[in-house]
Amino acid sequence: MDLLKLTALELGEKIKAKEVTVREAVDAVIGQIKEAESEIHSFVTIDEEGAYAQAEEIQKKIDVGELTGPLAGVPVAIKDNMCIEGQLTTCSSKILSNFKPTYTAEAVENLRKAGAVIIGKTNMDEFAMGSTTETSYYGPTRNPHNTAHVPGGSSGGSCAAVAASECYYALGSDTGGSIRQPSSFCGVVGLKPTYGTVSRYGLIAYGSSLDQIGPVAKDVSDCAAILETIASHDPKDSTSMDRDDCDFTEALVDDVKGLRIGIPRDYMGEGLDPEVNDAVMKAAKVLEEKGAIVEAFDLRLVKYAIPAYYTIADAEASSNLERFDGVKYGYRTKDYDGLHNMYKKTRSEGFGPEVKRRIMLGSFVLSSGYYDAYYLKALRTKALIKKEFDRAFRNYDIILGPAAPTTAPELGKSLSDPMKMYLGDIYTISVNLAGLPGMSVPVGKDSKGLPIGMQLIGNVFEEKTLIRAAYTYECATKKMHETPANVGLMSEKEVR
Amino acid sequence: MAKQYETVIGLEVHIELATKTKIFCGCSTEFGGAPNTHTCPVCTGMPGSLPVLNKQVVEYAMAIGLATNCKITQVCKFDRKNYFYPDNPQNYQISQLYLPIARDGYVEIESGSGKKKVRIHEMHMEEDAGKLVHDEWMILHLSIITEAVCHL
Amino acid sequence: MIKLANKISDETIEYVGILAKLELSEEEKEAAKKDMEQMLDYIDTLNELDTTGIEPMSHVFPVQNVFREDVVTNGDNKEATLANAPLRKEDSFEVPKTIG
Numbered sequence: 020m021d022l023l024k025l026t027a028l029e030l031g032e033k034i035k036a037k038e039v040t041v042r043e044a045v046d047a048v049i050g051q052i053k054e055a056e057s058e059i060h061s062f063v064t065i066d067e068e069g070a071y072a073q074a075e076e077i078q079k080k081i082d083v084g085e086l087t088g089p090l091a092g093v094p095v096a097i098k099d100n101m102c103i104e105g106q107l108t109t110c111s112s113k114i115l116s117n118f119k120p121t122y123t124a125e126a127v128e129n130l131r132k133a134g135a136v137i138i139g140k141t142n143m144d145e146f147a148m149g150s151t152t153e154t155s156y157y158g159p160t161r162n163p164h165n166t167a168h169v170p171g172g173s174s175g176g177s178c179a180a181v182a183a184s185e186c187y188y189a190l191g192s193d194t195g196g197s198i199r200q201p202s203s204f205c206g207v208v209g210l211k212p213t214y215g216t217v218s219r220y221g222l223i224a225y226g227s228s229l230d231q232i233g234p235v236a237k238d239v240s241d242c243a244a245i246l247e248t249i250a251s252h253d254p255k256d257s258t259s260m261d262r263d264d265c266d267f268t269e270a271l272v273d274d275v276k277g278l279r280i281g282i283p284r285d286y287m288g289e290g291l292d293p294e295v296n297d298a299v300m301k302a303a304k305v306l307e308e309k310g311a312i313v314e315a316f317d318l319r320l321v322k323y324a325i326p327a328y329y330t331i332a333d334a335e336a337s338s339n340l341e342r343f344d345g346v347k348y349g350y351r352t353k354d355y356d357g358l359h360n361m362y363k364k365t366r367s368e369g370f371g372p373e374v375k376r377r378i379m380l381g382s383f384v385l386s387s388g389y390y391d392a393y394y395l396k397a398l399r400t401k402a403l404i405k406k407e408f409d410r411a412f413r414n415y416d417i418i419l420g421p422a423a424p425t426t427a428p429e430l431g432k433s434l435s436d437p438m439k440m441y442l443g444d445i446y447t448i449s450v451n452l453a454g455l456p457g458m459s460v461p462v463g464k465d466s467k468g469l470p471i472g473m474q475l476i477g478n479v480f481e482e483k484t485l486i487r488a489a490y491t492y493e494c495a496t497k498k499m500h501e502t503p504a505n506v507g508l509m510s511e512k513e514v515r
Numbered sequence: 516m517a518k519q520y521e522t523v524i525g526l527e528v529h530i531e532l533a534t535k536t537k538i539f540c541g542c543s544t545e546f547g548g549a550p551n552t553h554t555c556p557v558c559t560g561m562p563g564s565l566p567v568l569n570k571q572v573v574e575y576a577m578a579i580g581l582a583t584n585c586k587i588t589q590v591c592k593f594d595r596k597n598y599f600y601p602d603n604p605q606n607y608q609i610s611q612l613y614l615p616i617a618r619d620g621y622v623e624i625e626s627g628s629g630k631k632k633v634r635i636h637e638m639h640m641e642e643d644a645g646k647l648v649h650d651e652w653m654i655l656h657l658s659i660i661t662e663a664v665c666h667l
Numbered sequence: 668m669i670k671l672a673n674k675i676s677d678e679t680i681e682y683v684g685i686l687a688k689l690e691l692s693e694e695e696k697e698a699a700k701k702d703m704e705q706m707l708d709y710i711d712t713l714n715e716l717d718t719t720g721i722e723p724m725s726h727v728f729p730v731q732n733v734f735r736e737d738v739v740t741n742g743d744n745k746e747a748t749l750a751n752a753p754l755r756k757e758d759s760f761e762v763p764k765t766i767g
Binding site for chain 2: 686688733734735736737738739740741743744745747748749757758759760762
Binding site for chain 1: 556559560561562563564565566567568595597599601604605606607
């Protein structure tokens with residue numbers, strides 16, 4: 020299936036050159052979805068009818084020269100925590116299992132304006148709370164590279180869909196690593212931009228001071244083009260930045276001469292899988308051979324990031340999720356006795372155990388008597404962590420390390436020990452606390468065939484530096500680690 | 516021997532500001548609309564909606580603060596008061612707890628025993644709860660809290 | 668293995684349940700207690716950090732004075748607002764009795 024092997028930009032070019040129609044592109048992904056979905060389960064909703072209707076409309080606009088952008092006509096999948104008007108938007112939760120927003124998220128609207136064809140909504144950990152996509156009300160997604168393993172989370176569906184060639188790219192969201200970690204587990208490129216770069220309007224909030232929407236793509240060029248399309252200043256989002264440097268594709272340059280790369284010693288020690296360590300160090304070597312200056316350094320306060328993050332994120336989540344009460348939308352319990360009983364039953368029945376766990380912790384740390392000791396303490400820690408990164412970026416342009424301490428764990432092995440699961444976020448979490456951009460790039464596979472990703476962290480607003488380094492790495496390795504999964508129509512066993 | 520009690524009174528006054536739109540969204544504040552007509556995803560707490568502050572609210576609040584001899588807080592912020600009730604769509608009220616817009620003012624009044632200063636502890640901006648019968652979600656609000664100063 | 672220093676009482680779990688508007692079974696309450704104790708012990712490691720003089724930081728870089736003009740931009744959105752109502756009575760959301 021050659022059409023499925025194309026990247027988003029390559030497909031966009033072929034559509035522009037009239038070598039491929041938008042309808043044919045939709046045929047290709049729908050065909051792959053039909054073959055692979057029963058195994059992978061990336062999607063909550065597949066909108067086949069809607070996709071073909073969009074395809075027709077977009078083809079017309081391309082034909083008359085109204086849509087000329089590089090992603091026009093390219094099918095995309097959207098994580099199910101981003102509202103799309105008239106489309107089921109569930110956050111993979113029972114409590115929103117019947118919710119159809121009457122408005123569309125700004126980031127998705129930006130894609131629409133660029134001519135994207137929205138194929139469906141992808142599976143996720145419930146309300147983005149999780150690292151394996153196993154807390155979904157709709158059942159887990161499986162890693163397309165080895166279906167006995169998780170795809171990571173919480174954007175597991177988006178990353179699996181791209182890896183399984185069920186779409187050409189996807190949007191994910193990242194609060195503590197939810198784009199970068201599953202991207203590394205699924206062997207795709209994922210980017211979380213600087214906080215405020217992409218509007219959060221229409222993104223169902225988890226941790227408001229940490230959430231960002233970002234691209235999940237087959238390669239770095241696609242990633243840059245998608246980010247360029249979704250980034251915008253949105254007056255409907257008070258935290259939206261007005262940046263004048265969103266021409267991210269300008270950074271697709273094969274050159275890292277003199278780039279200062281720091282590898283934190285704290286990242287590369289105990290707890291890191293040796294195969295992951297190897298692959299990441301090899302990748303650093305590639306960049307060094309291309310002229311980057313690579314050295315180890317001490318990034319302090321690493322161990323405090325996780326407790327600070329879970330205090331802040333859970334506190335914010337407990338407040339953000341209060342609106343789910345069965346009054347205005349979503350699930351409402353059938354039998355109740357008065358208002359407060361209705362609230363309690365609706366929420367207890369509608370939320371899964373991980374969500375309840377985090378809401379309870381969040382409510383506790385915000386409650387009077389504990390607010391100072393826990394919540395404010397965590398916010399002070401956050402300030403210190405940011406200071407630490409400021410110090411590091413005086414000496415380095417990029418901080419390089421693994422995206423996760425291991426490759427994807429097996430299904431069913433993570434949820435029984437939540438603390439252990441939380442510790443897996445060690446590399447990604449501090450990036451959200453400090454509002455920095457971070458990118459995951461595939462750098463190899465382990466002996467089980469599971470992908471390994473390296474994480475590149477930049478200073479605020481330095482997405483272009485990350486993109487340049489990642490692109491250089493891709494050129495040097497001829498994209499050998501960016502291979503789609505052997506699943507469905509892409510399976511080598513198939514003879515077509 | 517009868518006990519002597521001194522009456523001490525403090526007031527919390529809620530003022531609805533005469534802006535054209537609500538505090539955090541562009542819905543009209545016009546009175547008397549049919550239920551739920553002047554609503555939008557923001558003031559009805561829809562998932563993914565975000566508040567954006569009405570500039571006029573800040574200007575009016577500062578004006579009232581200055582008119583009552585308050586100190587205007589140079590850096591103020593909003594906080595959430597979390598509680599569950601159907602007139603409160605997000606089940607939290609956006610208010611100002613720690614850094615209200617104005618503080619430490621006074622108003623002079625005539626009393627039986629001459630001129631008196633009613634000290635104003637603080638003024639803060641907040642969104643008002645809706646009505647359970649018909650919609651008035653998110654009309655904005657200025658809360659004035661006096662100190663306990665009326666001795667009768 | 669961290670020695671559990673935080674002990675969550677039954678009252679605390681009840682209280683947290685009220686704050687979070689969640690109804691937990693006895694089993695869930697026990698599990699919640701253990702979970703919270705473990706998490707809070709872990710969060711206690713933050714006390715190793717000296718944060719005197721450090722302001723709590725909500726937002727990483729200041730985005731100040733973001734306003735909107737006092738101009739009506741929304742019209743009659745009644746149908747959209749009520750579109751997902753679990754229970755609708757004419758033009759309102761119907762909820763259980765709030766008093767009594």
